[in-house]
Amino acid sequence: MNKPMASNISTSLIISTYNRSDALELCVKSVLRQSLLPDEIIIADDGSKEDTGELIHQLAASSEVPIIHVWHEDLGFRLASIRNKAIAKASKEYIIQIDGDIVLHKDFVKDHVRFAKRGSFVTGSRVLIREDLTKKMLAEKNCIISIHDKGTKNTINGVHLPWLSPLLQHYRQWDVSYSRGCNMAFWKEDLLKVNGYNEAITGWGSEDHELVCRLINNGVRKRTIKFAGIVFHLHHELHGTDNLNNNRSILNETKVRKLTWCDKGIIQN
Template sequence: MKKEISVSVIIPTYNWPEALNLCLQSVLTQSILPDEIIIADDGSKQDTYDLINNIKQKSTVPIIHVWQEDDGFRLAQIRNKAIAKSSKDYIIQIDGDVILHRDFIKDHIRFARKGSFVSGSRVIIEKELAERLLSSRTFNISIYTKGTHSKLNGIHLPCLSSLQEKYRQNDILYVRGCNMAFWRNDLIQVNGYNEEMTGWGREDNELASRLINLGIEKRIIKFAGIMFHIYHPMRPRTSVNKNDEILQQTITSKATWCTKGIAQYTEDKQ
């Protein structure tokens, strides 16, 4: 397959270098490599910096480390900073605690289409298996590995993906920030993530809502774009009510722009 679009992979992380290591190794062994990797670091400590620096020296793919001080959960802000640093046409957004199927990037490139953004799903790695993979630094995994569930999300039949692209298309809550892809210019048009949303939850839904309000179609990638999510305890969700209110305002007002977004980092490039 010939790669006809340039690709940035953006990977948020926070103080979990063991998981980030497996994630990066799975990116760097893809059947089609991205053109750049941008790590969106929400305030990790020195051990994460050392890991990234070590992998960067060996990688054939440029790795850019974007870091901000640890001041609470500011995922929207660090993603905006990473997007601003990106230079490629298409952004594939994952998380730093996932392991990618070998054809993950290939599948997303095949599925990309102008005028749309994409959300995928994930297979869950249960706690015991996650601990074993992290301790052994192994990222070889499939739906046949004992200790995975949501296995239907791991069936790889990319020839069927187009048949399922409208699955739950009108459900704005059905997006997975750990498995999304966008045209960079579309993100700039809606001013990226809304940084009024801090703490866990809904920042991906709110962004998706503004893209849809702009006329960008949501498409779901099934039977392709497969990833495995490493178990971790649930994060505090005390911010969800506030973020839900912002999301509802965006939906009700049909907003396409947020006031506090990516423009503050990209104005000098426009």
């Protein structure tokens, strides 16, 4: 079994999901084969049907890591809200955040723990998995993948050379848009100081960039993890973008006014 290595950092791994239990199963399987396991796994469920809850129950029964299911009613795309609920539930000091259609490199958690530094948060990259390979992996329930497999894109993002990572940590440091919610890590205390995600942002888009902007405005440095913290993103159809203009307006206001706090976050009056 993959016992956690000695570390002064305790970790909560938050996985967001919505009605894609087959992908979530691969994701959690890839978590449970990590060279360094997280201390807890929290599934942030944006209102999935019963099959997702049943899967999580089955996975939790055989996992040496606690798996916690955080769910709310399906009232549309409310990723910011369910992530806030998961952040509030997290009992560990360092939060690593991924999506439920992500398959992890075996050293993903270890890389993030090694890279963690006070006063900063981390954003990573992803390798894209084409539709045909995604279907094959889901059918076979196979979470083992490499950049050499036919059907992967952006494969430079899957090269594992962690000794190079510190040299590239300032890559696009001030670019708010260069951040992906499917591969990020934060100190929980830093998230609480800015009140987490802005739940005024609903529908697809901008919730991760707006959070990043407030963290930077509050003095938390953005660091990029390259050649480590590797994830593979299963193919999916694009989400609807009906609210994208409104979400971008909220993001722009955060930039212009240099906001650090959102009223509709983890704490709401």
